Each structure stands twice: as C-alpha cells, then as structure tokens.
Amino acid sequence: xxxxxxxxxxxxxxxxxxxxxxxxxxxxxxxxxxxxxxxxxxxxxxxxxxxxxxxxxxxxxxxxxxxxxxxxxxxxxxxxxxxxxxxxxxxxxxxxxxxxxxxxxxxxxxxxxxxxxxxxxxxxxxxxxxxxxxxxxxxxxxxxxxxxxxxxxxxxxxxxxxxxxxxxxxxxxxxxxxxxxxxxxxxxxxxxxxxxxxxxxxxxxxxxxxxxxxxxxxxxxxxxxxxxxxxxxxxxxxxxxxxxxxxxxxxxxxxxxxxxxxxxxxxxxxxxxxxxxxxxxxxxxxxxxxxxxxxxxxxxxxxxxxxxxxxxxxxxxxxxxxxxxxxxxxxxxxxxxxxxxxxxxxxxxxxxxxxxxxxxxxxxxxxxxxxxxxxxxxxxxxxxxxxxxxxxxxxxxxxxxxxxxxxxxxxxxxxxxxxxxxxxxxxxxxxxxxxxxxxxxxxxxxxxxxxxxxxxxxxxxxxxxxxxxxxxxxxxxxxxxxxxxxxxx
Numbered sequence: 370x371x372x373x374x375x376x377x378x379x380x381x382x383x384x385x386x387x388x389x390x391x392x393x394x395x396x397x398x399x400x401x402x403x404x405x406x407x408x409x410x411x412x413x414x415x416x417x418x419x420x421x422x423x424x425x426x427x428x429x430x431x432x433x434x435x436x437x438x439x440x441x442x443x444x445x446x447x448x449x450x451x452x453x454x455x456x457x458x459x460x461x462x463x464x465x466x467x468x469x470x471x472x473x474x475x476x477x478x479x480x481x482x483x484x485x486x487x488x489x490x491x492x493x494x495x496x497x498x499x500x501x502x503x504x505x506x507x508x509x510x511x512x513x514x515x516x517x518x519x520x521x522x523x524x525x526x527x528x529x530x531x532x533x534x535x536x537x538x539x540x541x542x543x544x545x546x547x548x549x550x551x552x553x554x555x556x557x558x559x560x561x562x563x564x565x566x567x568x569x570x571x572x573x574x575x576x577x578x579x580x581x582x583x584x585x586x587x588x589x590x591x592x593x594x595x596x597x598x599x600x601x602x603x604x605x606x607x608x609x610x611x612x613x614x615x616x617x618x619x620x621x622x623x624x625x626x627x628x629x630x631x632x633x634x635x636x637x638x639x640x641x642x643x644x645x646x647x648x649x650x651x652x653x654x655x656x657x658x659x660x661x662x663x664x665x666x667x668x669x670x671x672x673x674x675x676x677x678x679x680x681x682x683x684x685x686x687x688x689x690x691x692x693x694x695x696x697x698x699x700x701x702x703x704x705x706x707x708x709x710x711x712x713x714x715x716x717x718x719x720x721x722x723x724x725x726x727x728x729x730x731x732x733x734x735x736x737x738x739x740x741x742x743x744x745x746x747x748x749x750x751x752x753x754x755x756x757x758x759x760x761x762x763x764x765x766x767x768x769x770x771x772x773x774x775x776x777x778x779x780x781x782x783x784x785x786x787x788x789x790x791x792x793x794x795x796x797x798x799x800x801x802x803x804x805x806x807x808x809x810x811x812x813x814x815x816x817x818x819x820x821x822x823x824x825x826x827x828x829x830x831x832x833x834x835x836x837x838x839x840x841x842x843x844x845x846x847x848x849x850x851x852x853x854x855x856x857x858x
Contacts, residue, residue, distance in 0.1 A: 378463075380411035383560055384422045384577045386567025392417040397553050397582060402469035402703040402738040403694050413553065413581035419588040425574030426519040426546035427594055433572035434546055435516070439494045446490030446541060449569035453483035453534075456565060460530055463557035468526050469703040469738065471694045474657075482534035482562075488824040489542035489845075496842050498849070509856045514849040516544035517621070518596035521589040523610075524559070525602045526552035526705050527660040527760075533559050536599050537566075537576060539844035545597075546575045550589055554706055556580035586610075591617040597848070599623040601662070604758070604784075604833050623837030623847055625662065625830055627758040628786030630807065631779040632665035633769070635792040636673035643674070646791060647681035649814075653789060655689055655742050658704055659713075659762035662834075663787040663809065667755055668766045669778050675768045679728075679746075686729055686742040686764070703738040704761060710738040713761030716753055720745050720763075723752040731762055750781040758784070772797065776804045785831025789814065806831050 381388040393415030399408045414422075429435070434442075453460065460482070461475035470478070498514040520540045524532040529551060537547050551559035556578075563578035579585055583606075590598050591613050597620055600610055604626040614620055632650055653665040670678050692699035704710045714732060721727060725748075731741030740762055745754055747765045754765040769775045779788060779801075788807040792798050802810040808828040827841025838847050 378409075378557060378560070380409060380556055380560065380580055382414045382418055382422065382577065382579045383563035383567075384418070384579075385425050385573035386564070386571070389418060389421065391415055391579075391581070393581070395582060395584065397580075399467060399554060399556075400706070401466055402705055402707070405707070405737055408466055411556070411580060414550075414579035414585045414588075416588050418579060419548070419585065419592060422548045422574075422577040422579055423519060423592055423594050426548050426577060427574075429572050429574035430516070430518055430544075430546040434575045435544060437572075442542070442544070443490050443493045445570040446486055446493070446538070449566055449571070450483045450487035450490060452565040452569055453479060453486060453562065456561060457483070460558045460561055463561060464529050464555065465694055467555040467557050468529065468705040469694050470657075471692070471696075471699040471702045473697045474700070474702075478528060478531050479558075482530040484824055485531070485534040486538045489538040492842060492845065493542050496845050498845065502853070504855070507858045511854045511856075513852050513854060514543075514846060515852045517848060517850050518545060519594060520545045520547050520848060521592065521595040521598045522547055522549040523586050523589065523598070523600045523602065524549065524551055526555040527657060527662070529555040530558040530562065532601055533562060535839060536601075537562070540599070540848040541571075541575070543845050543848040545848055548577045548579065548589060548595065550579050550581055550586050553580070553582040587613060590614060593618055595620065597621045597623070599837075599848075601625040603627055604835075607835060623839065624835035625786075625837075625839060626833060626835040627784055628662045628664070628830075628834050629667060629756065629758050629782045629784045630663055630665050630787040630789075631667040631669060631782075631805070632789040633669045633775050633779060633791065633801070634671065634674060634678060635775070635790075635794070635797065636671040637793045637797075638791050639674060641793070643678050644681050647678060647685050650678075650682055651685040651689070651742070654764045655686065655701070655762050658701060658740070659742075660705060660709070660760050662758075664760075665787070665789055666759065666764055667778075667782075668764055669769050669775060670766065671775070672768055672770050679766060682764075682766070683729055683744060686744055689742050691733070691735075691739040691741055701741070704740055705738070707738055709761065710740055713740055713759055713763060716757065716759045716761070716763060717743055720747075720752065720754040720765075723754070725752065725754055725765070728766070750778060756782065772800065776801070779805045779807075783833045786834040787811070787828075808834065 457479035694702040729744040
C-alpha cells in the first residue's frame with residue numbers, strides 16, 4: 370500500500386524501486402496553484418543520479434526484463450494496472466496538489482492511466498510483430514521487431530499520470546526499460562507509479578523516475594547509453610532536444626509538441642441541436658482549463674450559423690466557473706502555476722491590443738492561479754491569438770464562407786496536431802479530413818479517452834507539432850526497431 374501522506378511525501382528519485390539520493394544542489398519548489406502556498410521543496414536529480422538510473426535500466430534490459438517471456442511480462446503489467454486502480458485516490462491527491470486538478474478529474478485520470486497500462490498488457494501476446502519476407506528458394510528472411518533498449522522519457526505537467534502511462538505502457542510492453550522525468554512542478558504521481566511498478570514485480574531498474582528541471586532532462590536526452598527519447602511538451606523544448614541529440618548521440622526521438630487546433634462548423638448543421646454542439650465545443654476548448662495540447666482553441670463557424678452558435682458557445686463558456694479543486698463537484702480548477710497564468714494573461718492583453726473583440730473576459734482578482742474562460746472574436750489569422758499555442762482558457766472565434774476558406778483558415782498555423790469538423794455531408798467530411806493538416810481529425814466528435822477505441826487511438830502529429838506515433842498498437846512499433854535476419858541454406 371502506498372502510505373505517503375501528501376504533500377509531505379518523499380520526492381527523491383526512484384531507481385530500482387527505491388528512493389535514491391538525487392546528488393544535486395538544485396532546489397526546486399512546489400506550490401499549490403489553488404492556494405499559492407508552498408507544499409514542498411526537493412532537489413532535482415543530478416548527472417550522477419541519471420547515470421545510476423541509466424546503468425540500472427541497461428542491466429534490466431540485458432537481464433531479467435529483457436529475457437522475460439511474454440506471459441510473465443503480461444502478468445506484471447496487469448498487476449501494475451490493478452495497483453494503479455487501487456491507489457487511484459492517492460494518485461489523484463498528488464496531481465490535485467501539484468497542478469491544481471479538480472479532485473474528481475484527477476481520480477478519473479488515474480483510471481485512464483490504469484486503462485492504458487492494461488491495454489498494452491493485453492496486447493503483448495496478440496500483436497503480430499514480425500513477418501517472413503519473400504526471398505529466393507534457398508533463403509529465408511525474418512523481419513522482426515526488437516525492443517530499442519533504454520528509453521528516456523520526458524512528460525509534461527498538464528496530464529501528469531496519463532502522459533506517463535501513455536508512454537511507459539507500450540515501451541514496457543515492447544520489452545524496453547525506462548528512465549522517465551516528470552515535469553519539475555508535477556513529480557508526485559510519477560513517483561507513485563514508479564513505486565507501484567516495483568510492487569507489481571518489474572525487475573529492478575526497469576522503470577526509474579527522476580524528478581528534476583531542464584538540467585535533468587538535458588542529461589537524459591544526450592546520455593550516451595539511452596537508445597531513444599520520447600518527449601511531450603512545447604515545440605521550443607522539442608527543438609532544443611533535437612539540437613542536443615543532433616550534436617551528440619543521434620538517437621531516435623518521438624516528439625509530441627505544441628498545437629493550435631481548429632474546430633470548424635458548416636451551415637449544413639442547421640436543424641441539429643446547436644446547444645449540444647456548443648457544449649461539445651466548449652468542452653473541447655476548455656477541458657483542463659485549456660491546458661491541453663489538442664485543445665480546439667480556434668473556432669470557425671460558417672456565416673449562416675455564426676450568430677446562433679456563438680451565442681450558445683458564450684452561454685456555455687460563461688457558465689464554467691472556477692471552484693475549489695478539493696470539492697468533488699468542481700469541474701473547472703486553477704491553471705497549473707502562477708507562471709502559466711501570467712503567460713495566458715499576456716496573450717489576452719496582446720489580443721486586446723491587436724484589435725480582437727473580447728466577448729468574454731475570464732480574468733478575476735482571486736487568490737491562486739484561477740482564470741476562467743475567455744472568448745475573442747477575431748478577423749484574419751495573423752495575430753498571436755490564432756497563431757500561438759496559449760495553453761490556457763482562451764478561444765478565438767472567426768467566421769468563414771465555403772470549404773476553400775475553411776481549409777485555408779484551418780491550415781493557417783505552424784502546427785498540425787488535431788482538428789474537429791462539424792458537417793452532415795459525408796463527402797465533405799472526407800474532403801476536409803484529407804485537406805486539413807492534422808494527426809487526428811474528429812468528425813462531429815470530441816476527445817474522450819475511454820475503453821476500447823479510446824485506448825486504441827493512435828496518431829502522428831504533423832508540422833511543428835512533432836513526429837512519431839503514440840497510442841494504439843502502432844505505439845509498439847514506435848518503441849521497437851526493425852531487424853532483418855536472413856538464413857541461407
């Protein structure tokens with residue numbers, strides 16, 4: 370049983386299932402974003418600790434974990450998922466304190482994390498991971514998927530436990546060992562997962578978690594004995610990681626970076642339940658207070674439905690009120706940090722100064738990092754509100770006329786992560802999905818991780834949103850390499 374009382378838990382790195390000296394004098398401070406109160410101080414993991422974790426991961430990969438059969442690996446990951454479910458309340462409390470998540474949302478996210486681990490446990494003996502290639506009559510070529518080895522992972526603060534589970538589950542299922550760094554402001558739930566993995570039976574060194582800041586992340590990304598990096602975070606940090614790896618070890622990278630995702634609604638939705646559609650749009654824009662890489666932060670409405678839909682969107686957005694994240698009834702909490710709130714408020718001021726019309730102002734003079742939904746009406750696509758990833762509760766709304774303009778507006782961005790199209794015309798739906806540059810396109814739908822298709826969802830971002838596939842069975846290929854073995858008789 371995880372017995373640590375939060376916020377006073379042990380925040381030392383977990384290596385080989387045990388807390389370890391971080392061997393660093395870089396002191397990091399954790400603050401409850403709902404109250405502004407300091408909750409803990411801890412030392413970021415230093416270079417020597419990174420070296421120790423990587424050595425343990427290499428030993429696990431070449432030893433017990435790497436040599437383990439699929440049945441035993443499945444059993445361990447199933448136990449891991451069960452333990453995450455068991456400790457869901459503790460995990461939820463950790464993310465509530467670190468990043469201000471409403472406790473009910475944090476509890477649900479712990480369940481999603483367990484679901485990802487369970488999905489990949491079930492896939493271990495079912496995914497067909499090799500073929501026999503056509504060759505001459507006296508030869509046989511086997512094309513096999515091999516684990517990459519030691520995977521370094523860096524995960525963000527917006528969905529701490531989900532993002533970590535989404536990465537470690539397929540990597541472990543594919544036979545790799547993992548050294549993971551959570552965001553410096555959200556280490557607690559990651560450390561819990563490391564302890565639970567050890568309790569489930571992961572061999573020592575298979576999963577290590579190293580809390581720390583950018584220096585810890587850099588030590589991981591350029592480490593000579595790490596075989597691959599998997600990163601989710603900002604495009605700026607993704608670029609820095611690519612530069613560092615390009616100048617050092619030239620290892621493969623999986624990057625999921627920023628997004629500025631569009632939502633487009635066509636006139637042919639007239640006669641449908643616009644109020645329900647508006648509720649979906651608001652959910653897609655303001656889930657997790659807009660701190661979501663696939664948040665639909667650009668809303669484009671065709672002329673004929675612009676006013677009636679916008680009125681409903683404003684009503685639903687205005688009804689979202691920030692509340693106490695410790696209250697199970699609260700669905701909208703604070704932003705994750707003072708820094709994030711200040712960043713979002715700067716974008717709001719920039720929008721006003723650029724001439725955008727503010728339709729809903731979510732700024733409030735309150736204690737904590739609270740910022741409620743904000744909506745702008747925008748003309749054109751050349752201001753920061755429509756170009757930059759704000760990562761907060763700000764929605765830019767514009768009108769369009771016809772498919773050609775809709776496509777041009779949707780693609781007027783450096784990103785290519787996700788998009789949503791609302792249309793009753795199946796032909797138009799296919800044309801738009803083909804024409805809009807995005808890794809995921811939803812038709813009359815909103816993001817919703819769930820059993821079945823939700824856990825099986827896989828996609829690859831485009832443009833400056835990154836590259837590499839996460840999710841679904843395809844993720845097993847992301848965390849493996851293709852090896853050809855030829856036999857001649």
